[in-house]
Amino acid sequence: MLEELRIRGLGVIDDATLELDPGLNVVTGETGAGKTMVVTGLGLLMGDRADAALVRGGADRVMVEGRFALGADHRVQAARVEELGGALDSGALLVGRALSANGRSRAFAGGAAVPATVLAELTAALVEVHGQGDQHRLLSRVRQRAALDRYAGMDVLEPLVAYQVAYDRLTDVEQRVTDISGRRRERAQEAAMLRYGVGEIERVAPEPGEDLALAADAERLEHAEGLRVAAEVAHAALVGDESGGFEPADAATFLAQARKTLDAARHHDPTLGDWADRLAEAAYLVDDLATELASYRDRTESDPLRLAAVQERRAALITLVRRYADSAHSVDAVLAWADRAERRLLELEDDDGTLLALSAERASLRAELAVLAAAISSARQGAALRFSDAVSAELADLAMPDARVRAEVTQRADPDGLTMEGQTVGFGPSGVDEVELLLQPHPGSPARPIAKAASGGELSRVMLAIEVVFAGADPVATFVFDEVDAGVGGRAAVEVGRRLARLSRSAQVVVVTHLPQVAAFADRHWLVEKNDAGAVSRSDVNVLDRQARVDELARMLAGLADSDLGRAHADELLDVAQADRT
Numbered sequence: 001m002l003e004e005l006r007i008r009g010l011g012v013i014d015d016a017t018l019e020l021d022p023g024l025n026v027v028t029g030e031t032g033a034g035k036t037m038v039v040t041g042l043g044l045l046m047g048d049r050a051d052a053a054l055v056r057g058g059a060d061r062v063m064v065e066g067r068f069a070l071g072a073d074h075r076v077q078a079a080r081v082e083e084l085g086g087a088l089d090s091g092a093l094l095v096g097r098a099l100s101a102n103g104r105s106r107a108f109a110g111g112a113a114v115p116a117t118v119l120a121e122l123t124a125a126l127v128e129v130h131g132q133g134d135q136h137r138l139l140s141r142v143r144q145r146a147a148l149d150r151y152a153g154m155d156v157l158e159p160l161v162a163y164q165v166a167y168d169r170l171t172d173v174e175q176r177v178t179d180i181s182g183r184r185r186e187r188a189q190e191a192a193m194l195r196y197g198v199g200e201i202e203r204v205a206p207e208p209g210e211d212l213a214l215a216a217d218a219e220r221l222e223h224a225e226g227l228r229v230a231a232e233v234a235h236a237a238l239v240g241d242e243s244g245g246f247e248p249a250d251a252a253t254f255l256a257q258a259r260k261t262l263d264a265a266r267h268h269d270p271t272l273g274d275w276a277d278r279l280a281e282a283a284y285l286v287d288d289l290a291t292e293l294a295s296y297r298d299r300t301e302s303d304p305l306r307l308a309a310v311q312e313r314r315a316a317l318i319t320l321v322r323r324y325a326d327s328a329h330s331v332d333a334v335l336a337w338a339d340r341a342e343r344r345l346l347e348l349e350d351d352d353g354t355l356l357a358l359s360a361e362r363a364s365l366r367a368e369l370a371v372l373a374a375a376i377s378s379a380r381q382g383a384a385l386r387f388s389d390a391v392s393a394e395l396a397d398l399a400m401p402d403a404r405v406r407a408e409v410t411q412r413a414d415p416d417g418l419t420m421e422g423q424t425v426g427f428g429p430s431g432v433d434e435v436e437l438l439l440q441p442h443p444g445s446p447a448r449p450i451a452k453a454a455s456g457g458e459l460s461r462v463m464l465a466i467e468v469v470f471a472g473a474d475p476v477a478t479f480v481f482d483e484v485d486a487g488v489g490g491r492a493a494v495e496v497g498r499r500l501a502r503l504s505r506s507a508q509v510v511v512v513t514h515l516p517q518v519a520a521f522a523d524r525h526w527l528v529e530k531n532d533a534g535a536v537s538r539s540d541v542n543v544l545d546r547q548a549r550v551d552e553l554a555r556m557l558a559g560l561a562d563s564d565l566g567r568a569h570a571d572e573l574l575d576v577a578q579a580d581r582t
Contacts, residue, residue: 009059023523024504047120050105086110145435152383394465399492493517516556520577
């Protein structure tokens with residue numbers, strides 16, 4: 001919903017701010033007062049082409065800013081703003097468009113500079129403008145089909161969900177069939193490469209963690225003599241060995257002497273006895289360690305043959321690691337690659353079996369899609385009839401009694417499509433149907449697309465009738481109508497106001513009008529006036545209270561705000577509109 005719109009330097013508008021109501025907002029004013037600039041400003045926020053001619057004479061630029069309250073169904077817009085580097089303001093999206101007198105244009109969303117196309121993307125689902133020359137959202141066939149589906153409700157949406165799941169699965173299956181069938185040579189080359197790699201790994205037959213164990217073995221074998229000497233010297237130091245260059249007094253002797261001395265004095269102080277016991281334990285440990293050192297010394301000898309074998313095995317493993325390991329650079333990574341390669345080989349070597357299975361699944365999915373598409377198409381046909389009757393009834397009350405709008409649901413022949421009722425028709429992610437809204441202005445005239453069959457004023461009324469019928473099923477939060485009342489008067493004008501009020505029950509509506517019958521239905525009535533300088537400033541755009549509305553409606557009715565007859569008629573109009581809304 002559009003909460004606030006500020007316009008500066010646009011046409012006759014110097015500086016104006018509109019705080020909009022959630023319901024029906026009406027903008028009125030004398031011809032040339034600048035009320036249509038409201039629609040022009042909104043168009044700039046929606047990414048319309050920026051024309052330097054829009055800049056007010058004497059101003060250096062146009063600046064339009066809007067504040068949109070986002071609901072729970074606008075998560076896509078909120079995420080897109082964050083992606084662009086912007087941020088929401090207390091759940092609201094702030095957008096802006098600046099246009100300089102030299103024609104340069106800049107756009108902003110959530111505080112971040114963005115291209116105008118992105119601004120259009122963000123606001124497309126928030127605002128829908130109907131007026132002469134506008135490219136309406138509902139003039140797109142894709143949007144017309146989506147709107148009809150929402151109007152149809154669960155009769156279409158439920159089978160459509162199941163259809164889309166099956167369609168996505170069929171797309172995956174057909175992609176796999178294409179991949180297998182169209183890349184046989186590449187797949188055969190891939191299989192050959194994998195087979196060679198698996199065979200090379202099997203010939204070497206590495207064990208998990210073997211590279212680490214061999215590295216430790218190589219380290220010991222390369223330094224065997226130094227390790228043996230170290231063990232021998234340490235052993236001699238512990239047990240006393242003159243051949244090692246030590247005196248007979250050794251670590252074991254010193255420990256025994258210390259223990260004996262402390263043990264002799266333990267009856268004078270128990271602490272010395274505890275230490276004597278710990279020295280005895282240390283002596284046992286030294287003795288055990290000396291035994292282990294002697295054993296290590298005796299079995300540690302240089303073994304050139306064993307060292308050569310270890311180095312050769314390590315070289316073979318290093319070759320595998322370089323060829324098949326990932327960033328881990330280990331034998332375990334090689335074994336993981338071999339496991340993946342074997343699974344992929346099974347897949348590649350069973351192409352014929354895979355194709356048979358995929359072909360069977362494809363046939364099953366196409367049959368399922370045909371059933372679901374038939375159900376969707378039938379529900380769309382029924383909804384199209386109800387929609388056509390409802391819109392045509394609305395048009396009869398909008399001074400287009402002979403006009404009829406039809407939602408045409410058709411299919412196109414396609415030899416590669418789905419077979420339904422003996423015909424093969426094209427299909428896509430939304431089913432087999434193409435939907436187009438057609439307008440027959442009067443009996444005997446051909447039904448044509450609404451954009452081509454209706455004049456500017458008629459098109460706005462047609463779109464109003466369509467939006468009223470779609471109300472509640474349409475996700476757009478704000479509708480803007482300009483010239484919706486062109487060529488309308490009397491009772492038909494009242495009906496236009498009544499339908500705008502009805503639409504405002506489910507969405508915000510902004511309408512620029514010159515008809516008092518329409519303005520009478522407003523929840524908030526804005527009056528735009530030019531001041532003596534020929535400009536519109538903040539003080540010249542005002543929300544009218546009841547008495548001011550009577551004056552403005554009287555002016556619109558009789559051309560004179562102080563006409564007693566006009567004021568009486570205006571007062572009556574407001575009462576009728578209020579009663580109707582209640």
